[in-house]
Amino acid sequence: MTSGPGTEPLTARMHKCAHRARIAVRKAGVDYFRGDGSDWIALAALLLSIPAIAAGTLWRPDWIAPTALVLPVIAGGLLLRPANLLVLYAGSATALIVEAALLGPGPDRVTPGMVLVVAAVGLFGLLIAQFRSRVGVPWRRGGTMLFDLRERIRVQSKLPQLPAGWHREMALRPAGGQSFSGDFVVASRTQGGNILEVVLTDVSGKGMDAASRALLLSGAFGGLLGSLPPHGFLPAANGYLLRQDWEEGFATSIHLVLDLESGDYELLSAGHLPALQLSAGSGRWEEKSGDGPLLGVYDGAQFDPVKGRLRPGDVLMMFTDGLVEAADRDIAEGIDRLTGEADRYVAGGFVGAAWHLIETVAKDVNDDRALLLICRDA
Numbered sequence: 001m002t003s004g005p006g007t008e009p010l011t012a013r014m015h016k017c018a019h020r021a022r023i024a025v026r027k028a029g030v031d032y033f034r035g036d037g038s039d040w041i042a043l044a045a046l047l048l049s050i051p052a053i054a055a056g057t058l059w060r061p062d063w064i065a066p067t068a069l070v071l072p073v074i075a076g077g078l079l080l081r082p083a084n085l086l087v088l089y090a091g092s093a094t095a096l097i098v099e100a101a102l103l104g105p106g107p108d109r110v111t112p113g114m115v116l117v118v119a120a121v122g123l124f125g126l127l128i129a130q131f132r133s134r135v136g137v138p139w140r141r142g143g144t145m146l147f148d149l150r151e152r153i154r155v156q157s158k159l160p161q162l163p164a165g166w167h168r169e170m171a172l173r174p175a176g177g178q179s180f181s182g183d184f185v186v187a188s189r190t191q192g193g194n195i196l197e198v199v200l201t202d203v204s205g206k207g208m209d210a211a212s213r214a215l216l217l218s219g220a221f222g223g224l225l226g227s228l229p230p231h232g233f234l235p236a237a238n239g240y241l242l243r244q245d246w247e248e249g250f251a252t253s254i255h256l257v258l259d260l261e262s263g264d265y266e267l268l269s270a271g272h273l274p275a276l277q278l279s280a281g282s283g284r285w286e287e288k289s290g291d292g293p294l295l296g297v298y299d300g301a302q303f304d305p306v307k308g309r310l311r312p313g314d315v316l317m318m319f320t321d322g323l324v325e326a327a328d329r330d331i332a333e334g335i336d337r338l339t340g341e342a343d344r345y346v347a348g349g350f351v352g353a354a355w356h357l358i359e360t361v362a363k364d365v366n367d368d369r370a371l372l373l374i375c376r377d378a
Contacts, residue, residue, distance in 0.1 A: 349375075
């Protein structure tokens with residue numbers, strides 16, 4: 001694009017805006033997370049607590065032992081940056097020296113063992129502070145940041161409301177009882193709300209090891225979903241993973257495109273386990289699976305859909321391998337067990353069934369588990 005007199009090309013203006021945005025983010029967020037936020041209030045409070053503890057020890061040594069100095073030391077390891085933590089340690093060491101001199105050699109004396117306990121706790125506190133400084137966790141609100149990340153994954157996996165005549169269920173269980181999972185769901189209603197698109201993804205790895213990649217991918221996939229034609233989603237997602245150049249960067253996905261008026265649907269799969277459809281007429285489960293490779297393996301992959309229809313009373317179930325895979329059994333056996341348990345809900349409906357199925361079929365499995373049910377009311 002050409003520029004007129006006194007104007008800049010559009011691309012140049014875009015680069016400048018992006019540069020300003022990066023500077024703003026760095027000033028507002030990155031520096032804060034590196035620990036540049038002021039911690040002088042915490043330091044002052046902890047320094048004041050040291051003479052108070054020392055005075056209490058000299059006054060009532062039977063109630064306040066010299067090892068009580070580990071309390072501000074522990075708090076400092078959680079709240080202070082390493083440089084200020086050393087100032088706190090100097091104050092604690094000074095208090096120990098004063099206590100040793102004033103208490104003397106009596107029964108309440110400061111023993112070498114007490115000094116070693118305070119020193120060992122101080123060493124661990126310093127290691128914690130250095131770790132926080134290295135990974136960029138703020139000295140305040142570190143737990144809030146992790147809670148926010150978990151909530152972002154949960155919100156991004158929330159399914160949209162469906163019109164009358166439809167019901168959806170989704171349950172997600174991270175490996176080992178953790179708060180973060182490598183399985184996630186993104187969903188959107190497109191074309192005026194008549195089309196439901198749902199993508200269930202299983203990122204390589206599990207639990208905390210896969211959580212950061214799952215968070216990144218769920219945001220990217222949520223942006224792609226509904227912005228591209230249905231058949232263009234998985235190729236775009238595949239290209240996105242390839243551009244990340246992760247050492248363990250593959251994932252499996254299954255993409256449902258459902259017409260909420262007719263019940264017609266397409267399933268596109270990227271190396272994912274097949275979906276299962278319950279036919280209300282026959283009462284049998286049928287596997288439904290598209291054809292396609294894992295995401296993030298090679299460029300130019302093709303993803304061929306399989307078509308079907310959900311009639312009144314039918315149920316479509318999608319899940320990740322943690323629900324049916326185990327070292328001591330074949331996946332087919334796991335699927336049979338899952339469908340056998342799901343049959344118990346046919347008569348009474350599948351409300352609340354997703355959570356109960358995971359608890360029944362794979363409660364103590366050390367893998368991420370996700371289960372999604374789309375039901376058309378009879």
